[in-house]
Amino acid sequence: MNEFKTGGVAVPVIEKDEAKVDHKIVGKPIPIVDGKEKVTGQAQFVNDIKLPGMLIAKILRSPYPHARVINIDTTLAENLPGVKAVITRDDTRGEKYIAMGPPLSDRYPLVMEKAKYIGDEIAAVAAVNESIAEEALRLIKVNYEVLPAVYEPEEAVKEDAPVIHEDRDSNIAMRIARSYGDPDSAFQAADYVFSDTYVTQVVSHAILEPKGTVAHYFNGKVTIWTSTQAPYFVRKEVAHILGMPEGDVRVKEIFSAGAFGARSKVCDDEAICALLSRKALRPVKLVLTREEEFKTTRVRHPYHIDIRTGVSREGRLLAREVKMVVDNGAYNYLGPAVLGYSTFVAASHYKVENIKIDASLVYTNKQAGTAFRGFGSPQVTFAIESQMDDIADQLGFDRLAFRLLNAHESGFVTPAGWKITSCGMKECLQKAYDGVKDLPLDSGSKVKKRGIGLASSIHISGVKLFKEGDYSGAIVRVAGDGTVTVFTGAADVGTGSKTTLVQVAAEALGVSVQKVSITTMDTDQTPQDIGSWASRIMFVGGNAVLRAAKLAREQIIKTAGAALNVDPEDLDIDQGVVFARSNRAKAMPIGDAVKLCNTRIGDWVMGSYHYDTPAEMINRQSGVANISPTYSYGAHGALVEVDEETGMVEVLRIVAAHDVGKAINPMIVEGQVLGALAQGIGYALTEQMLYKDGKLLNGNFLDYKILTTADMPQMEVSIVETMDEEGPFGAKGIGEPGLIPTAAAIANAIKDATGVRFKEIPILPEHIVEALSPEDI
């Protein structure tokens, strides 16, 4: 009998609802506003677009991990009937993508001199149909000079290793070495010092919708539909690659699948598709195959982490030293930012004043890493939180109490300069622990051992990574018929941000959700927003929408006050009716007030706002800056059952407590955490991309093991509300945090069950069997 095997999820528990009865829409679990399109199959994704005369594109990729491209002959392909355009490096301007800016930019739209991993884009074809495009690829003759390749950072940093980017001295893409406080003295003063090594694997975002773009070049301008988290970055990069003004590139609204960071900047297909369309003068569709999606899109960076921690007799963390070697793959994408963020987390998780960091990002001839839910934090958190348990166990401390003793509080400033404002860290830890502490540890079987584990996380809500700021723009328009439209540049890639932003606008204006519609990610129509990544839309986009809505509201209230002969201070709006609180008979529909406004434009009253967070720009030198306007906390408690004979681990229950400031929509918060948990469990136990000589061996859903419903444990999301002062209605971000502590919580539970510490993920059955029966080896 096992009472936890039934799976499923419990309804989210909101523990601390500040009893803000004045909120009518915020805080309610309303269904997503674009749900009807989705459940009826009407939601159009990139691959559903069909334009008159549209061509189908295919990419020719390097079969070699490292090879010089001597020449490319496209004559036969161009002559194949039905082929309308073939492009190679000769069709580009020879410019790199801007990416993170020079000197970090390192990637061209099509290979210039050298292919640097298996799958690098060499040429592309647009033809009247897919089979002709495929045949054309086979007709392109490429002359390669195959070069020696390197696949592991250890080889890549050797003196005699082939240098992958020849304009650099070595394969080290970035190195960060810095100290905070005085780690050397602190280590000397410590009563105990613990040293451990942790290793994390390469994992795939495994996005269900293959990456794709439709580009239509016409009359000097190009229109793009693409699955992206960052339409404005796509616009900027495509304009740059094509040598056009940004204003001549329009990225239009389209439904996009959850992308988890993989599409948080420009990818590879957008500019290639636009180049093809410009050459063919016809619309072009380029959609990757599942195989390409696995083999050539970005991954999560694998880390090798050495962590040393100094602890006092009382259990205070005094010093931490973290050495990280990170496999960047062939290109930077966001690697340098991921590495940098890992160092900030290493200098911020728990209270540790003295920190020493030495982190390097190393190029190899493999698929490149980029942002992936948690952005370099899951790796570091796995190391920190695994070691926390071992320290507690060895020193005889209670694992929860040890964490609480070193946990953050409001007012704390981390060595990396993170200023902690709203802080639910202790509450999350307590709730996660309480959720699993009394669960039965007796499995009823001798070979099945149960254990519980705990781990916590800290994460940003937006980040100041670019000098332009961490901003969202919003326009909120109230029409004479009382309907409201929100315009925002932020793409909703399934996170529910359209819905939460509508809730914010509806609450601020006193209208029902049904009266509000939202237009997103159209670079010609919606105000700029830097993208749906860094768990930033709820906080940054939400603040922009809230402030824009308030500006519209002010105009309406002022006008209604004059029309009703009431002090505007006395007016409120509810259900679309402006009314006097002191005399409800004095009232008028919001639309009527709009029509009277002298600030109206036609039939609209508008508020617009550019919200840039009060955070500080990342300081690459000092590593000290308050890079986010606030920080979200989370903690997970896990109960696992380990079969000591087969090595199978079953996660029976996970309780995930998250400080989200204020849950604008608890159902959406829950969905974000549950999805992240699924990925986190896969990260801990099943997912791993396997390579041989730079070639991916398991690039399909059969061999690459993501979790399915049948594998899901019972999960409970516990929402902790701390009402952030700067957040819209108190909210903070929750897109990523649900993944971050999951692997550590599971590894800790496995240790609790078996007594064995696994320092490498994924923790596979064979590792467990091997560790538990050394005499049989």
Place this chain on the structure above:
Amino acid sequence: MLINFKLNGDAVRVDVAGHVTLLELLREEFELLGAKEGCGYGECGSCTVLVDGQAVNSCLMLAAGVNGKEVETIEGLGGPQGELDPLQQAFLQHGAVQCGFCTPGMIMSARALLKENPYPTEEEIRRAWRVTCAAVPAMPKLSRPLRPSAIFRGRKSK
């Protein structure tokens, strides 16, 4: 070859080449775009439709194979005025929809399960979805709309 079948209740007749899959036929010939291609080789389930009431991966099935059969897609669900089917409603109400890419496949798969087994246990629901859920972040929530207590309150008996 010329084939005849029922598509969402309507009798249709169409000429298909031997290599055309059911997914291609639905998307290209009939412009029914709800079924998606997530993998193209039978491992993700985003292309799920019903053939004679059974859930199939339409990316694997040849179009010719539906000759004389009944095919039902997500577009066939719901009332004549665009009312949602109780199953669609349940998915929405319980927050089981996130990005929506595989939602049509999920719903059709659920429909097949309920046709065969109107009162599934949670374990049966989870097993039925084993093949269909791949990367869906919301998948644990998906069993909720199918819990009998949740769904059958609003469900017409058939």
